[in-house]
Amino acid sequence: MINKIKYLMIGLLTSTAAMAQKPTYKEQYRPQIHFSPPAHWMNDPNGMVFYKGTYHLFYQYYPKATVWGPMHWGHATSVDMIHWKNKPVALYPDSLGYIFSGSAVVDFNNTSGLGKNGRPPLVAIFTHHDPVKEKAGRKDTQTESLAYSNDEGKTWHKYEHNPVLKNPGITDFRDPNVSWYAPGKKWIMTLATKDRITFYSSPNLKVWKKESEFGEHEGAHGGVWECPDLFPVTASDGKKLWVLIVNINPGGPNSGSATQYFVGNFDGSTFKAINTDTRWIDSGTDEYAGVTWHNTGNRHVFLGWMSNWEYATTVPTQVWRSANTVPRELKLVNIDHDYYVTAEPVKELNSLKTTSVDLKTLNVKGGKDLTKLLKRSDNQYELKFSSKQLKNFSLTLSNKSGEQLVIGFDAAENNWYIDRTRAGVSDFNKNFAKRMTAKRITAGPGTDVTLIVDAASVELFADKGATVMTAIFFPKKPYTDLAINSKDGFEISGVTYSPLKSIWP
Ligand code: FRU
Numbered sequence: 001m002i003n004k005i006k007y008l009m010i011g012l013l014t015s016t017a018a019m020a021q022k023p024t025y026k027e028q029y030r031p032q033i034h035f036s037p038p039a040h041w042m043n044d045p046n047g048m049v050f051y052k053g054t055y056h057l058f059y060q061y062y063p064k065a066t067v068w069g070p071m072h073w074g075h076a077t078s079v080d081m082i083h084w085k086n087k088p089v090a091l092y093p094d095s096l097g098y099i100f101s102g103s104a105v106v107d108f109n110n111t112s113g114l115g116k117n118g119r120p121p122l123v124a125i126f127t128h129h130d131p132v133k134e135k136a137g138r139k140d141t142q143t144e145s146l147a148y149s150n151d152e153g154k155t156w157h158k159y160e161h162n163p164v165l166k167n168p169g170i171t172d173f174r175d176p177n178v179s180w181y182a183p184g185k186k187w188i189m190t191l192a193t194k195d196r197i198t199f200y201s202s203p204n205l206k207v208w209k210k211e212s213e214f215g216e217h218e219g220a221h222g223g224v225w226e227c228p229d230l231f232p233v234t235a236s237d238g239k240k241l242w243v244l245i246v247n248i249n250p251g252g253p254n255s256g257s258a259t260q261y262f263v264g265n266f267d268g269s270t271f272k273a274i275n276t277d278t279r280w281i282d283s284g285t286d287e288y289a290g291v292t293w294h295n296t297g298n299r300h301v302f303l304g305w306m307s308n309w310e311y312a313t314t315v316p317t318q319v320w321r322s323a324n325t326v327p328r329e330l331k332l333v334n335i336d337h338d339y340y341v342t343a344e345p346v347k348e349l350n351s352l353k354t355t356s357v358d359l360k361t362l363n364v365k366g367g368k369d370l371t372k373l374l375k376r377s378d379n380q381y382e383l384k385f386s387s388k389q390l391k392n393f394s395l396t397l398s399n400k401s402g403e404q405l406v407i408g409f410d411a412a413e414n415n416w417y418i419d420r421t422r423a424g425v426s427d428f429n430k431n432f433a434k435r436m437t438a439k440r441i442t443a444g445p446g447t448d449v450t451l452i453v454d455a456a457s458v459e460l461f462a463d464k465g466a467t468v469m470t471a472i473f474f475p476k477k478p479y480t481d482l483a484i485n486s487k488d489g490f491e492i493s494g495v496t497y498s499p500l501k502s503i504w505p
Contacts, residue, residue, distance in 0.1 A: 021319045025504040029317050029456040029474060032380045032502040033352060034306065035084050036323035037074055041066050043312065044175075044227060044289035045303045045324055046073055047090075047104035047124050049153075050296050055081050056153050057303070058090055058124070059324075060101060060289075066321040067313040071098040073126070077153070080348045081293075081301065081327040083503050090156050091124070091147055096163065097133075100142070101175040101227055102126030105205075106295050108180075111187070112205040114148040114159070122149040123205055124156065125189065127174035128163055140167035142174045144191070146205060165208045170194055175227045177291060178205070184268040190230040190244070195221055197228050197246060199271065212270040215246065220260050220278045222251020229291040230266065231300060235332040235339055242266040243300075243332065243341055244273070245281065247289050249309050253280055254436035256310035257288035263332065263339045274339070281341060283438030284418060284469035285310075286457065287325050300330040301346060306457055306472060311429035316474050317456075325459060325470055326452055335466060340441055342465035345382075345452055352500040353382070359495035364393060364486040370497075371481045378499040379478050383451045385492040390447040393486035397453065397479040405473050407451065407460055411488070414440045416462050416469060424475035441466040452500075 023038040030036065040063050047058035054077050061074030073091035076084040091099045104124040107115065114121040124147045133141040143163035147156045167173050172194040181188045181201070189200040189208060196215040200208040215225065229245040244262040252258025259281040264273040281290060282304065290304025304325045307315070312322060328343040357374050362385075370376075383395075394408030406419040419435040420426075426433035442463040450461040455478065460469045484492075 023319050025502075027317070027319055030320075031323040031454045031456065032504065033082075033349070033452070033454050033500050034323040034326060034457065035076060037061060037320050038086055039320050040064065041068055042074060042305070042320070042322045043068065043307070044101045044305050045291065046101050046126070048291065048303060049104040049106060049122060049294040051106050051122060052152060053079060054152070055079070055293065056104065057084070058104070061089065063089060066317070066319070070131070071100055071129070073099050073124070075153070080351065081346060082348050082351060090153075091126070091158075094158060096128040096143065096145065097130035097141070098128070100127035100129045101289065102144075103177040103291070103294065105178055105180065105187075107205065111203060112146075112148070116150040119150065122153050124148070125176045125178045125205065127176065129174070139169050139171045141171070143167050144176045144189070144208075159206075161206070164206050165189070165200065172224050172226075177227075177229045179231065179294065181268050186268070188230065188268070190228045192225045192228050192246070195225060197225065197244065197271070199269070201269070214244070214271045214273075215262075218273055219246065219262060220248050220251050223249045227289045227291055230271065231292060232266070233300060233330075233332040234298065235334055237334045239334070239339070241274070241332060241339060242271065243330070244271055245291060249288065252285070252308070253283045253438065254285045254434070255431060256285060256308040258282065259287060259290045259304060261341050263341070279340070280438070281330075281343060282325075282468045282470050283436070284460070284471045285434070285436055286472045287468075287470040290325070292330065302328045302330050302343060304470070306470060310431050314428040315472070316425050316428055323457070328465075328468075331465070333466070335442055340466055343468050344461050344465040345450065345459070349382070349452075349500070352503065353498040354501060356496050356498040359497070361491065361493045362484075362495050363489060363491045364484050365489040366487070367483055367485040369481075369483050371483070374482065374497045376482060376497065376499070377480065380454045380500045380502070382498045382500060383453070383496070384449065385495040386446065386448045387490060387492045388446045389491065390445065391486060391488040391490040393484060393490040395451070396483045396485065397458075398481045398483070399475055399477045399479050401477055403475040403477070403479070405458065405479065407458060409440075409447075409462075410437070413437070416440060416460065416467050418458065418460060418469050418471045420471055420473045423473035426474070436469065436471060438467050438469050
């Protein structure tokens with residue numbers, strides 16, 4: 001939090017400069033197939049809820065600078081999670097403090113009584129962070145509050161008796177994620193409380209009772225637990241389990257912020273994990289604060305913030321800072337008698353494809369220049385391939401100035417990796433230029449790979465999404481060339497290259 005206050009000071013100084021520039025969506029590094037705010041600072045996705053054909057995305061937003069500051073909830077809507085309409089700011093800071101992260105639900109039974117004319121309200125449950133208490137060095141700075149909308153998310157009102165959950169004296173007491181637990185006819189709040197999750201329950205969203213704690217001795221503990229998410233999933237073999245997502249900062253597998261998860265059982269009161277190891281939804285450096293959409297039935301669609309607190313406020317973009325990942329469909333898959341969460345881009349992303357190039361089979365012995373084969377000149381695209389036998393290989397995205405990003409598989413280490421040591425500008429943070437790795441989960445010989453490349457990001461979905469890595473990068477000029485290398489003769493099939501249309505008009 002101290003860091004964030006420091007950003008706030010820088011923010012006030014830089015705000016006038018940022019305001020002077022108007023967004024065009026054509027700026028250097030501006031993502032073309034990912035959501036980014038038109039201008040200014042964004043961090044965590046918040047209040048993701050689907051209602052009456054509309055996907056709502058709220059987000060941590062500071063509308064006065066391109067660095068973190070007094071938090072608001074920015075708002076955008078979409079009918080497909082891909083194309084977005086920017087909406088007015090939904091929640092402003094008030095006398096109880098800044099508006100930190102949280103979730104939103106459709107209160108179908110009007111348990112809260114906040115509905116109007118027989119229509120269910122949308123209710124946002126968020127953290128109020130009091131900067132005055134923080135300055136005074138108090139621990140009880142964070143409380144949980146409600147806001148509601150009676151017009152399908154257009155306008156929002158703060159609940160008059162906020163906060164609905166007071167702080168028991170814990171410094172990190174935030175990011176409530178609420179969902180309806182039908183068997184117990186009650187709401188469950190999953191709250192990040194420093195080094196663990198605390199579950200609360202409520203009949204009406206207004207009165208909360210503590211149920212249990214989870215995680216003091218489980219998972220990764222290299223930093224503070226933040227932004228949790230709990231949901232039931234039916235696994236690929238039909239088994240019914242629960243997934244608990246817990247973001248952590250720092251302490252990620254490649255340093256800084258990251259999203260871990262637990263698989264287990266939840267009985268309406270306590271969560272018990274069945275995995276004993278630490279697992280990551282995304283092992284790259286640049287997916288954080290990811291959670292899933294509410295009210296999407298059995299579909300679990302995940303969206304993360306595509307940055308890392310190590311350098312988020314200093315990345316070299318003007319006008320705006322930060323984007324989200326592509327929406328990803330999460331599945332629970334039985335791999336070698338264990339249950340893992342896999343993630344792959346949602347099928348809605350296919351609507352951005354125009355003409356795909358299908359290369360069928362390619363035997364990579366030595367290097368193959370794909371630039372010519374694919375005749376590519378696009379800044380954003382999807383590249384897919386599969387192989388019956390995974391071997392050492394590397395894919396290099398580069399430009400004529402010698403900047404390059406390398407993505408590949410290291411058979412000796414059994415690691416997927418992304419190497420951005422020479423990817424472009426990196427002087428804004430000493431930790432940025434690095435090679436990041438992720439252990440391969442699947443033991444099978446074959447692989448399936450999907451890469452989503454945008455102006456300043458790559459998302460790698462390996463082994464049907466069992467290993468996922470996201471990395472951002474900032475080349476001085478766009479990467480125009482693409483090559484694949486393998487000293488071991490890696491044979492790939494179903495090679496499909498699909499340019500993706502920009503989502504912005
Ligand atoms: C995560 C986080 C949350 C908090 C918000 C403040 O990135 O630190 O825990 O609610 O950002 O902007």
